[in-house]
Amino acid sequence: xxxxxxxxxxxxxxxxxxxxxxxxxxxxxxxxxxxxxxxxxxxxxxxxxxxxxxxxxxxxxxxxxxxxxxxxxxxxxxxxxxxxxxxxxxxxxxxxxxxxxxxxxxxxxxxxxxxxxxxxxxxxxxxxxxxxxxxxxxxxxxxxxxxxxxxxxxxxxxxxxxxxxxxxxxxxxxxxxxxxxxxxxxxxxxxxxxxxxxxxxxxxxxxxxxxxxxxxxxxxxxxxxxxxxxxxxxxxxxxxxxxxxxxxxxxxxxxxxxxxxxxxxxxxxxxxxxxxxxxxxxxxxxxxxxxxxxxxxxxxxxxxxx
Numbered sequence: 572x573x574x575x576x577x578x579x580x581x582x583x584x585x586x587x588x589x590x591x592x593x594x595x596x597x598x599x600x601x602x603x604x605x606x607x608x609x610x611x612x613x614x615x616x617x618x619x620x621x622x623x624x625x626x627x628x629x630x631x632x633x634x635x636x637x638x639x640x641x642x643x644x645x646x647x648x649x650x651x652x653x654x655x656x657x658x659x660x661x662x663x664x665x666x667x668x669x670x671x672x673x674x675x676x677x678x679x680x681x682x683x684x685x686x687x688x689x690x691x692x693x694x695x696x697x698x699x700x701x702x703x704x705x706x707x708x709x710x711x712x713x714x715x716x717x718x719x720x721x722x723x724x725x726x727x728x729x730x731x732x733x734x735x736x737x738x739x740x741x742x743x744x745x746x747x748x749x750x751x752x753x754x755x756x757x758x759x760x761x762x763x764x765x766x767x768x769x770x771x772x773x774x775x776x777x778x779x780x781x782x783x784x785x786x787x788x789x790x791x792x793x794x795x796x797x798x799x800x801x802x803x804x805x806x807x808x809x810x811x812x813x814x815x816x817x818x819x820x821x822x823x824x825x826x827x828x829x830x831x832x833x834x835x836x837x838x839x840x841x842x843x844x845x846x847x848x849x850x851x852x853x854x855x856x857x858x859x860x861x862x863x864x865x866x867x868x869x870x871x872x873x874x875x876x877x
Contacts, residue, residue, distance in 0.1 A: 644864030650745065653736040658835055659841070660732065663725035668835060670718035670806030673711050674699045678832060691829060701872055726803055739790075749780070750789050756782045786839070795838055802831035 585731070619788070646654075676694040677684070684690070684702055697707035699715065740746045753759075765781035804810045805818045805827035821827045851855045 575849070582637040587801065593642075607645060609700040628779060645860050647739075648862050648864065649743075649746070651864060653732050653739075654861055656732040657729060660725045660729035661838070663721055664729065665835075667722035667725065670699075670714040671722060672832070673697075674713065674715040676705065677703065678823060678829045679825040680829060681825050684825040684828075726800070728863055729796075730800055733800075737792075746789075746792075750785050750792075752782045752785045764784075791838070791841055794833055798834070799831060799834045799838060802827045806831065 591873050637845055672694065673696065673847075676696050676698055677686070677690040678694075679688060681693045693705075696705065697709060697711050698705045699711040699713040701710050730861045756765075801817065802821065805821055806824060809816045811824060818824060818827060821830060
């Protein structure tokens with residue numbers, strides 16, 4: 572048994588009410604009272620010159636003093652819940668939207684559009700309807716019925732979730748603190764350095780978003796998301812009857828459908844890049860943070876996060 576271990580298993584009296592401490596090169600001093608009054612559990616981490624022990628003393632005595640820990644969650648509960656509800660809604664929207672495109676893969680500009688008109692462009696895939704000329708000698712299975720209903724329901728889920736997220740974001744200062752680029756990080760040089768991955772690290776290190784990420788998130792939240800909802804509503808005859816101005820300013824219902832398609836494509840591109848970035852940054856750790864909030868033992872030594 573090493574000298575440290577012999578010293579470790581010695582017991583010495585201490586003042587009443589004082590907690591044991593782990594000193595360099597010395598064993599924790601505990602009071603040996605009545606048999607069974609306390610339980611000592613020690614795990615020896617090594618037997619080298621730098622031997623350490625982790626001890627928990629129960630009952631009535633606190634554990635060995637540990638390093639300072641920061642347990643602030645990276646993502647709040649509102650952010651996590653709205654994130655996953657948006658994921659569910661967006662996946663449903665992409666699948667059902669794809670089925671709707673297959674039913675008529677031709678896009679027009681203006682108020683009306685049909686098979687007797689020249690399209691603005693055509694997606695060269697077979698249609699699910701034999702009345703739509705595509706150049707193929709067969710048609711795809713027609714899934715237009717259920718996909719249209721599910722697309723509508725998923726859209727409302729996305730809208731309600733977005734409204735809750737927006738209200739909470741302004742109320743808690745989430746947008747200002749976490750997404751709005753700082754005053755000193757809005758130059759073209761800052762964007763270029765962040766794009767090349769050479770931005771200066773702040774106290775939060777890799778846990779904070781750089782200026783490019785912040786700008787992209789703000790663009791998705793305040794530009795692409797409202798625009799895809801607006802152009803989607805413009806396809807509804809009822810919305811057109813009540814608020815025709817919001818349809819006319821887009822150029823008509825068929826123009827709104829074309830814009831809706833392009834904005835949706837941009838959101839899909841964002842989703843793909845988002846997943847790739849998560850995988851590069853550590854897929855499981857980022858997933859855990861978005862599920863549990865990232866509450867954890869970020870040990871802080873002085874002012875450095877390790």
